Amino acid sequence: MTTSDRERQVLNRIERTRRRRPKVREERITLAHGAGGKATQTLVEAVFLEAFRNPVLEQLDDSAVLEIGPSRLALTTDSFVVTPLFFPGGDIGHLAINGTVNDLAVSGARPLYLTAGFIIEEGFPVADLIRIATSMREAADAADVHVVTGDTKVVQRGKGDGCYVTTAGVGVIEHDRRLGPSEVRPGDAVIVSGPIGDHGITIMLARGDLGIESDLVSDTASLHELAAALLDAAPGVRMMRDATRGGVATVLNEVARAAEVAVVVEEDAIPVRPEVRGAAELLGIDPLYVACEGRFVAVVDGAESDRAVEALRRHPLGARAAVIGRVGEAPAGLVLLKTAFGGTRICDVLVGDPLPRIC
């Protein structure tokens, strides 16, 4: 057996290991379990999927797609625990609306109605709560959705962090296309709707403890129009997913695994603002793993990629949309990055995330 045979054997063994049923080894929850990377994925699959298992949940998509009577509905939820609550470009209220609207939108649904649950810490300024509620209204108006029911809890000082918001949303799916990472096939094109990482870096800098100044603002926005535009323009849309916790890299890995394809991304093609890159270099992190709250990754039929990007670019939120890669056959289940330098490397799911509490 040659060295490279042996290496290949080892690598195959690793791939088998990677696909094994996840197991939570820790006895206690750590921040990594909430950071959106591998630990989160493991926790969700080993605890929640295991407990609640049903065919809809198994998709682990942005939204659950439900058939209720004659209607196809999308249902989703997210809890928001961002710190700081107010940051350049938005606040937890914008996130709470846009995040849920986006999970509906990228599922191909027209977002309609939202619920809002507030967990407020004793001592939280009422003026801040009003500010959050006002932002939510603004964002809801912009997304043309309505907050139709809610709930309020107050926890003792020291049992919360100002205000947590959980929204759930319902949308209606008015077409009969199937969307989802498992619809992706070789030859498809991978698109991002705009420059990546603005939100995560903005939050990190907004905490103030890094002493880094910038003019960055969060990209939080509601993507329902952009998603609808893409669906209109490209019949061959395979999937869309908002690149939140875990960033674009995590979405791409989900695609590669669900569709058993290779996703090959051109580093050069990925839109990243210079400031995002600068902050990321200073901190030693990779923008591909940094959260956005107003960008999605879409995979479309390779033949439709130009049309798709043009449609996105016609909308202000998609002005810098770009094809960033292609889908191939092998190595199945992996994301490869062609570096600007001309090399190729793997782009795996992140284990821990340097950015907790970003949404």
Next chain:
Amino acid sequence: MTTSDRERQVLNRIERTRRRRPKVREERITLAHGAGGKATQTLVEAVFLEAFRNPVLEQLDDSAVLEIGPSRLALTTDSFVVTPLFFPGGDIGHLAINGTVNDLAVSGARPLYLTAGFIIEEGFPVADLIRIATSMREAADAADVHVVTGDTKVVQRGKGDGCYVTTAGVGVIEHDRRLGPSEVRPGDAVIVSGPIGDHGITIMLARGDLGIESDLVSDTASLHELAAALLDAAPGVRMMRDATRGGVATVLNEVARAAEVAVVVEEDAIPVRPEVRGAAELLGIDPLYVACEGRFVAVVDGAESDRAVEALRRHPLGARAAVIGRVGEAPAGLVLLKTAFGGTRICDVLVGDPLPRIC
């Protein structure tokens, strides 16, 4: 002007004051804002209703009732922050499912799908999380609903209290009756589905700091079958509402105000377990204001009250259902209690609640 004329004038002025648009006077959130009484109501109306105002939300019902395509759907959410997380008769997992199922059920909907958002504190034992998820599954199975999507966040130690759960739920309304407190009219009968206050008192005692021992267990249960049975048996059901934070008294006040009627309750007729009464007497609280998590208040056409109670009693969860009062015309907007002693008193909404963090 006689003394009693003057008194009457004052009282009328007070009623006008009571109906004024609520205003949050505090600068900071206190525990009272989460206790389900007047302060919660004020906060919800002054901040959230004010910000999100729309005709569905304005109902402030257990669920929002939505027309989506040809379907009538109910949508609801609740956040659960109970302490302790595990208590006699259940845990936060049971509450999180049953609470949302019940909000759907009492809206006349058949509960179908739930979402679950977890906000977990760093350091929380994974075994406890699994226990909570397992309870949720149990409760979901019992209620014949599915948890189809969810979200997980982790907050730093000291920014949470173990685990908070927010569920949202969707149900379908398969009849065309209108239910709601404003449907109530004089002559109707007021029913509770079982003995009141078990949950709230159980939680309070489970905290251990009162040193009171009892064999009480929480009444947490899913009421979908009971609600369906009532709808079947009594075409004249006006409204149902689960008597959670704020207890039966708070529900009755909502009815009195929404329908502009007087609700007159017979103290003797209210089912209360002796242990609940004993603990309440020791602590100086009134079971009418203590939360249940598996009881509802229903108002039905007076002529159907016997049939309604019989139908409820056929179900184990309704074995001690009882008519506890009647709806009258005046004094509109008030709840009166005929005491066992033969006197009459007002039964208003509670300002503060001695029981924070019960659900």
Next chain:
Amino acid sequence: MRFVDEYRDAGQARALAAEIAALCEPGREYKFMEVCGGHTHTIYKHGIEDYLPESITLVHGPGCPVCVIPMGRVDDAIHIARQPGVLMTSFGDMMRVPGSGGNFFDANAEGTNIRMVYSPLDALKIAREQPDLQVVFMAIGFETTAPSTAMTVLRAAREGIDNFAVFCNHVTILPAIKAILDSPDLRLDGFLGPGHVSTVIGCAPYEFISGHYGKPLVVAGFEPLDVLQSIYLLMRQLKDGRSEVENQYTRVVPWQGNPTALRVIGEVMELRPYFEWRGLGFISHSALRLRAAYADFDAELRYELPDVRVADPKACQCGEVLKGVLKPWECKVFGTACTPETPIGTCMVSPEGACAAYYNFGRFTRQRVNAT
């Protein structure tokens, strides 16, 4: 519930009501003061007034220990709670009593740690279990409650628990009654005596009321039949032209009180020269403080208190209500600016406060009951 439910029988109430009515002299108005807030609560909670003829008026007295705490003392308590490491504890009733800058909940919202306890012993237990905390118990109450505080201090001393202190606000009932009897603007025909205070002090101390002031007093229990029967006994005395101290509540109150409790109070506490009562002003020898021997447990000595006298809000007429001069609804802000949600005065806070009891339970009932 034994010793409770038996005293809530509507049939017997009707019988008593008939007897009382029979004792009324036509054209005469009767005014009785229930000294104790517990009675005020019972009267409204059970609707006792429904059984009384129009000619009998119940006047609410000063006997609600929460209601008589002046704003300055609330401020002092919050000041103590703001000291580093302090856990302030008190009974639930205190949590909503307004100080000049908000109540305990507001203070907690701004960072203090003020918790309700069921018993002063529970506060001591926290101190024992959490030696890093400085646990202060804000003691309030009349003679009913003072023995519990005293016992707790004795236990703390015996166990040498040095992270425990008491912020003592115990008041005594007799000077307050005397102040009312001395006030020129009130005419009363008799008193319902405070039943639970009397378990401690007994019945004899009230004899100056029946003797010197010539007003009958009946020590009354807290169930509705107790109250009705006590009114019946008062009416009998008036009918007979007697002025005596009678004990309706014999099942609980021994004539001589509880000597152990009195001894314990005396061991741990002494009378203050004077104390401010909300709405009533300064009353001599009307409150208790810890004796020098227990100075180590005295929060007033341990913490430097601002001890600023805060004037009651201008609109507040609690003094008149506490003296029985005004009915709650006669206060200009009752039910509008002053509600249980936004209390201006203390009487709107405690469930035993006359304004709260009337607002929460009593308003509207008399004239509207028959409408439904």
Next chain:
Amino acid sequence: MRFVDEYRDAGQARALAAEIAALCEPGREYKFMEVCGGHTHTIYKHGIEDYLPESITLVHGPGCPVCVIPMGRVDDAIHIARQPGVLMTSFGDMMRVPGSGGNFFDANAEGTNIRMVYSPLDALKIAREQPDLQVVFMAIGFETTAPSTAMTVLRAAREGIDNFAVFCNHVTILPAIKAILDSPDLRLDGFLGPGHVSTVIGCAPYEFISGHYGKPLVVAGFEPLDVLQSIYLLMRQLKDGRSEVENQYTRVVPWQGNPTALRVIGEVMELRPYFEWRGLGFISHSALRLRAAYADFDAELRYELPDVRVADPKACQCGEVLKGVLKPWECKVFGTACTPETPIGTCMVSPEGACAAYYNFGRFTRQRVNAT
């Protein structure tokens, strides 16, 4: 990004690759060790190996300061963090390094307060702003990082900040290289010298390598063209039969290093007689500690440390990987039991660790790239 993007040009890389290929003698195998983990990271992150002929192998060296921290030191750090009032700080890289009972995140989950900082000065800032905390900075790193720690200690001393201490784990690069050169089981043809260490120590100290051991060394920058060019320079030396210390990274590294930095290190720190390196065992004079003059800031003196030597897990072959004897994938647990998610060894933790870099970036690429 200036001084970065210029060194990532694919065209120039192809040219360099052609030159390198041209320098290869047919049939000869070349093995170069990149001493520094930063280089390992660059190599995999940019796919530099794609430009190298099969006959050139890059061997990953011991220059990842996170990778060389032994388990016992992690345990010591957690022990310090468990002391009441302590806030432990360190660089993000340390958070996931396993001790014998878990890593810093696990410790936090059980109650410690260990936070990442960007700079030791940030730890000092926290100490300044929160005098109630005892802020400890766990210092790790080679000569690149030691001056920053030293400057921070000097500032703490100047400001008299007494709630600040340093848990010093600084190591020095030369003894580690020497240990490798002395190890019998490794044949190397040359070294890529650590670029950022050299900004401090300069280039001269490496001359024993080219002289005594006869191995060429090129101080290399961290952009991919820097690395390729340095390999080219090494190949040239071999071709020319030279063995010298060369400096590829002249834009950043002065030949003489940074005298101020060296002076500051020397003022605050001194060599330890010996120090344990993970996988490499004890190496003499290979690490720094605070001098006696700064004992007040020395966490090792302030806190009683268990200082227990913990054996590396049996399966762990980090030592062999750090010495370049094994390729990461040759470790028996690589990618199965030992993954970035569940690291057994330190090399799987730091992004500069050879195993992590190979797992995260490198695996599969060489043989699969052309498949897609």
Next chain:
Amino acid sequence: MCLGIPGEVVEILTDRQDLAKVDVCGVRRAINIGLLADEDVRPGDWVLIHVGFALSKIDEEEAQAALDFLEGLGKAYQDEMDALRDSRID
């Protein structure tokens, strides 16, 4: 505040003679009986509970006497009412 609740002593705690387990409608709490030191409190006795202390022992004879009085009054009243009604029916 002056809330006092009757409860039945079910047990004197062996390790703490000043504590008794008291039952109120089926819930139980340890209550300090130090203020009744002179009264020989035993299981079966009823006491008045206030903020965790027993303030007095309930005198069952006195309670019965009071009830007898009230019942007598109630019965007399009822008889009178019945008589009144009978007389009306006639």
Next chain:
Amino acid sequence: MCLGIPGEVVEILTDRQDLAKVDVCGVRRAINIGLLADEDVRPGDWVLIHVGFALSKIDEEEAQAALDFLEGLGKAYQDEMDALRDSRID
């Protein structure tokens, strides 16, 4: 860990002579320049940043020289490739 990032000095802080505001791709941070005490750091200079400290001043001439070398190499290679291609076309 040995991560070093080039940044441009945009300002020496007037109140703290050992601190400089440094710009990296449009984001700015105060960086300690105490280790470059002998170097006379000024706005417009580029420095290598490591854990909040400037470790060395970047020598722009050296950088240019290196780039010139690389570009020369690249150009030669490109010419050769072009020649190769041309020769093939022929």
